Each structure stands twice: as structure tokens, then as C-alpha cells.
Amino acid sequence: MLKLTTVSKHFGGLSVLQDVSFEVPSGAVFGLIGPNGAGKTTVFNLITGLLAPSGGAIELGGRSLLGVKPHEITRLGLGRTFQDIRIFKEMTLLENVVVGMHAHLSYSVPGWLFSLPGFRSDERRARDRAHELLGWVGLAAKALALADNLSYGDQRKLELARALATQPKMLLLDEPVAGMNTGEKVELMSQIGGIAKRGFTILMIEHDMRFVMGLCERIAVLNFGRIIAEGTPEQIKKNPDVIEAYLGRDDDSAAA
């Protein structure tokens, strides 16, 4: 579904990504891991069009994403959450999610101006769907609360529901459990598992190894801007390059 081919990115003389290639098959849960500063979020920013790659190709379902604007990429079926949570704090949870449906509300100018039946039914459908999506992440009861009043973990879940509202074929999750406690993590893990079962393809960045190993079918490891390994969780756990990247060289790795 999503294919990166020898993607590179440099800011001036600083090379952040070099020859990054991986492919996320349709329906997969794919993990992108790596130490801090490896360039994982940059990969997401390139895919979603917030940054332009310096070289290489990015394709979604066979269509090149190079030069396509972020909002158009979203409309092609790519939803995303952020590492530094970016919900709309002054809106209610429900409004946050309804904003995500922007591109799928197609009523006309007279429609909203005179509150015609088409406008009203579209808006009602959007609200119903928003309630449903909030239910998926366990926030339905707080639909009318102000997003700013949510706990950190709930804000991440709201972001997930909002990304789902854009009707994506594929979800990019940037550290979905960062800052959550163990209980919240387990809960979100089962929710994301449930979302994957509904047929969404998922690509996630995550530091929490138990979370990644438990959810992902395939994992790519990024270190200093290069993919150093790709494979199943079992293969990744045993890969000496990965162990070295995370824990250091040779005798030190005995500590694992």
C-alpha cells in the first residue's frame, strides 16, 4: 500500500535520512522503531507532505505522493497522529472529530446558508459517526467536554479518533502510547488491535518495545537515518545490528 524507495532528506549539509526503503503491505500493522534522533518523525513528515524529500520516491497505492499537498494526501486516504499532541484544544471532543470529516461533507453553499435538508442530514451523519469513532477509543462519554480538559492519554486517543474521521485507508501513528501508564497502554493496544482488524493498514513509530512487538507483524529499524534491519518481531529481537544500535557493542549487550 505504502512504498518508500531510496528516500533521502537533508537539511543543508545535515543528512537526516539516507536511502530509506520499506514497503507496508495493505492490511498490515507495521512498526518503525529506532533510537531517539534516528529520523522516524521525519519519515512521517515526508510521507504526509509536510516536508519534501531530497531524493527518492514515496507511493501510496501506486500513486506518487511527491509534490502533493498535505491536505490532498489526507484525502488520498492517509490519516496521522502526532508525537507532540496536536488536538484542537478550544473545541469539544465531538467538534475535533467532526473537523476530521471536513473533506467528506459535500453540502453546497445554499445548503449551509439556508440550512437545507441535505446540510442537516450531512451534519447529523457526521455527528453520529463522530460519536461512533469516539466510542472506538472509549471516549464517547466525554463527547461534549472541552478537549483541553482531557488527560494526556485521552488526548492521544482523541487524536486517533480524529485521524480515523478522515476515512483513511492507512493510519500513521507517531508514538501512540508515549506518556501513558501501563493500564492505558494495554487498553490502547487492544483498541489499536481492534482498529487493525477493521481493515485499516497501520504504520506506527513507537519506543515501547512490548507494545510494538505485541502489535506489529513487521518492523523496520531506523538508526542514524538508515534502515538497518527489517523483519518480523522475532527476527528483529535477534538481529545483532539492532541490539548494537539500542544497547551498544559486544560485552555491554549482556545486560539485555
Added chain:
Amino acid sequence: MEWFDSFWQVYSNLVLTVGINALLALSIWLTLSCGLLAMANAAFMGIGAYTAALLTMSLGAPFAVALAGGIAAPTVVALVIGGPTLRLSGVYLAMATLGFGEVVRVLILNAESLTGGALGLNGIPQLTQWWHVLLALVGTLLILWRMRRSRIGRAFEAIKEDAVAASLMGIGVMAHKMLAFALGAAIAGLAGALNAHLTFFIGPSEFGFDRGVDILTMAILGGTGGLTGPVLGALIITLLPELLRGFRDFRTMMNGAILVLIVLFLPKGLWDPQRVRQWLGPGRR
């Protein structure tokens, strides 16, 4: 109704000015609601005023045509300058739009054969009736109120809060900013056209920096959280100098002091929907 007749004879101009200022405050509220600190509204008002006045005076066009021209001209200009300027954000956008305002003022000042230069345009027919202003204000309020409740209004709000997140919700950020900017210019132009046909005279100094700040003050003072705020702000900014006539020489000082106090103690403006909800519905959040 005798008292009303005499009241209207003295104060009709003031009442209609309140309405026109409310239109101006709403025009800048619209761009603010999309997160844009654009300060070109005084210039757009000027473009609208001159276009409409020239249409009636030089071409003898009917009032409706003059108003349409007064709306269309600043809208077209906004669409042209919006492309490069709306890429800027925050104070940089404010500076660019203020610069544009100065350019417009200087152009009007120097295009003497057309605009009368510093002497302005005199003897504009007084065609603006009270119901013209009322209709314009009510119509604008209705459109903006409906827009706020549609996907467009939500997109504006999302852009104001976080433009990057908004774009990843599938919202075309640039197109929406352009819409807010152009529509704001149209409203300001309408206000200018109505004003020109109310006051008999327009000059370039009316549409400069001071007017721009005035317009912004009305919106901020009233509160930008809803449509009520700008209208309330326009009412106060317009009436306050009249109410303070008794203070004679200290009038402008009192005026300033009151504004400073309001901003100090009510930073979200006079009309803050959340606070009003607290007052009206104890027990609710």
C-alpha cells in the same frame, strides 16, 4: 413618536455609523476567526468607498450598482494580494497588510485626477438610508452565523488553533485563508460604500493607520469569541466619545482610560461566551 423624530434628526448619523462600524468590526473578526491578523480592512474600506463614490458621481450609476462595485473592487484586490501575503503569519502578516494599507492611501493621495487627492471627494449624493445599513448588517450577521455552523466555520477555527493539524484533516488551509480574507474585504468594502454615501465627503486620511487600529480595537474589545462581540465593540467605540462629551478637554483621555481598563480586566473582550454562559446558567460549567 415626536421624541423619536427629534432624536432621529440629531442622531441618525451616529446610529448609522454604529451599524457601519459593526460591519467593519465583523470584517476583521472574520479574518481573526481564521487565525489571521490582517490589518488591511481600512484600506479595503477605502477602496470600496472610492469605487462606489466614483461610480455614482462620475458615471451616474444607480446606488445598487455602486454598492456592488464597492464590494467587488476590494474583493478582487484581496484575492490578488492574498496570494503572497497570506503565506505569512502572526505579526509578519500584520506588517505586510499595514504596508499594503499605506500603499493604498498614498495611491489615493496621488491619483488626483480620479480621487481628488488630499482634498478628497466632495458632494457624494447621500443615498444611504437607514434600512440599507440595517439590511447590510443583518444580512452579514446571518451569513457569518450560518457559516460558523458549517464545515467552513469549523475549518476556520481549526486553522486558527493549529494550521498543520488542520491541513492533515484534509482542510485546504490556503484556500480557506483566502476565503476569509476576501470575504472580510467584501464586508469592509460594503461598509466603505455605505459610509461614503452617508457622509457626503471622503478623503484619503480616513482610511489610514488610525482607522485600521480602530477597527481592530472594536473587534478585540468586544470579544472575538462570537458574532456578538464585534457588534458590541463597535457600539461602544462609536458611542463612548459622544457619551463623554461632558468631560470636554479630558474626553479623549477618559476614552483611552476606559479602553485600557476593559482590556486589563476582560482580556477576552466584553462578550466572552464562556463567561456569559456562567452568568446565565449557574450549575453548568
